[in-house]
Amino acid sequence: MTTRPPGEAPAAVSLREIDGANWLECVRLTVSEGQKGMVATNAFSLCQARYEPGWKPLAVYEKDRMVGFVMFSETAHPEWGYWIVRLMIDKAHQGRGLGRATLVEVLRLMAEKPDCHEVFISHHPENKAADRLYSSRGFVRTGTVLDNGEVVRVCRALQPEPR
Numbered sequence: 001m002t003t004r005p006p007g008e009a010p011a012a013v014s015l016r017e018i019d020g021a022n023w024l025e026c027v028r029l030t031v032s033e034g035q036k037g038m039v040a041t042n043a044f045s046l047c048q049a050r051y052e053p054g055w056k057p058l059a060v061y062e063k064d065r066m067v068g069f070v071m072f073s074e075t076a077h078p079e080w081g082y083w084i085v086r087l088m089i090d091k092a093h094q095g096r097g098l099g100r101a102t103l104v105e106v107l108r109l110m111a112e113k114p115d116c117h118e119v120f121i122s123h124h125p126e127n128k129a130a131d132r133l134y135s136s137r138g139f140v141r142t143g144t145v146l147d148n149g150e151v152v153r154v155c156r157a158l159q160p161e162p163r
């Protein structure tokens with residue numbers, strides 16, 4: 001749950017490139033033991049982005065501290081369109097609105113693409129945090145279940161939210 005004190009400003013994050021200077025820090029970010037089956041490791045995702053075309057991996061920063069990771073498709077898959085995958089916030093920084101702020105920033109980036117009118121996302125059906133986060137930002141279930149059991153959601157309201 002988000003535990004930001006009442007009245008405090010919403011969490012602010014920036015999304016930055018992963019390069020030779022920060023990749024190791026990214027690989028060292030971790031989720032809790034109970035969350036490990038919910039998302040691939042950042043090391044796996046960085047390998048995937050290196051060898052599978054079209055993925056954009058980004059580090060999530062709160063001020064100058066890396067707190068998370070996210071990846072999205074830079075070009076539309078011919079069948080599946082645009083995706084956000086692997087959103088994670090390090091276990092030490094969860095519950096402060098950073099996941100929500102990250103999702104807003106990624107959607108803002110994707111909305112700049114002229115052909116991006118909908119974005120897909122998937123999550124384990126038992127992933128309560130993802131379920132709540134995505135549904136509250138307008139991702140509705142499509143009814144599709146992937147081979148790995150994850151449910152697919154789509155968001156068709158990409159307009160930036162007021163800051």
Ligand SMILES: CC(C)(COP(=O)(O)OP(=O)(O)OC[C@H]1O[C@@H](n2cnc3c(N)ncnc32)[C@H](O)[C@@H]1OP(=O)(O)O)[C@@H](O)C(=O)NCCC(=O)NCCS
Nearest residue numbers: 001002035038039088089094095096097098099100123129
């Ligand atoms: C999902 C995840 C990114 C959310 O990040 P976060 O910074 O902790 O989330 P936020 O603080 O921004 O909260 C966003 C919403 O999720 C809900 N949420 C967060 N953790 C929750 C939990 N453990 N149980 C239920 N809801 C939870 C919050 O209630 C909040 O909604 P609210 O503002 O209506 O209360 C984070 O839990 C995570 O990294 N999980 C492991 C990786 C993962 O499962 N990623 C998703 C892959 S599909």
